[in-house]
Amino acid sequence: MSTPQSADSAAAKTALRDQLLAARKRRPLSVAAEAAASLADVALRWDRVRDAATVAAYVSVGGEPGTGLLLDALLAAGKRVVLPVLLPDNDLDWAAYAGPARLTKAVRGLYEPAGARLGVDAVRTADVVLVPGLAASPAGDRLGRGGGSYDRALARVPAGTPTAVVLYDDEVGLAVPTDAHDVRVGFALTAGGVRALQGS
Template structure:
């Protein structure tokens, strides 16, 4: 539980959204850094995340860095179960690219120290292979509106996702809020996993079932 994480936030007008987002990012990041229960939350969230994407054979996921909710254990568990996992290759803040996860020894620090695979780099449309995409977020609403980390990388990357893919995100319990500032290009997520619950959002995108 993050004691300093903000509660419900009034929806900002489009012109106010960037400034509102910056302020929220700072507040939530500081709350995550000071949270003494992060490890316990990660362990509880992992089981729920694996259940949420069970049956999907090709997934995409971000490689987390502290204080984000941990995804490295999730990625390894998916790979151990035989799934193929695409990870972002962050050559810049603006250019989406991907590579296949090939084990923890294949990861190296990339842009801003974010782990990424050493293998061949795939262009942005490679994301269309994934039937489930784990997207980073600092907060999310029951309608699936997410507050990203800034820079718009996922806003651009998700335009290449399959329209049938399920989009999910991992956040803290207090990071599910009533409303968030949003902009026209923000793509909502379908599923939210916290340490204590799994929430199907009211986003317009239909969540997909695992392939047969």
């Protein structure tokens, strides 16, 4: 169930994605590792995460800001962590995270928990939702990979639940092309801190 994009916005999104993905490939591994450590620290200090019983997050892949340390820190802090499972129609099911040893390789180079599936509405049980992206505008417009999976998931999140896109610092505050089906996020979470976005 996807909403058609205008040709102009589709082209603009593709161009921006290509630019940001190229920048991520150029990022030195040492810088990415340092950012991953800082990201976990920042997230655990954020009151929305600190007060949460359940956190919806994801396993980073490729050049994404690293979430491995963050996921383990959330577990160590006693949080219930739910991670996405990509369905054939690009929607997201969810399953509980039980540590890196319980992750399995999935389609498109992704990793998912090996446990029981909780259903697409399980994201509604989260007290805070952390999602991947490539950029965020000052208003909270989020640029994803183009599959629409997270827009569908974010549309299920109850009003008032904090949603944050996890980015590198230089990916926040960019002009992001949008379509009617795009769902805004309230915050950007980076190694440098948590930034409230105007759409929050």
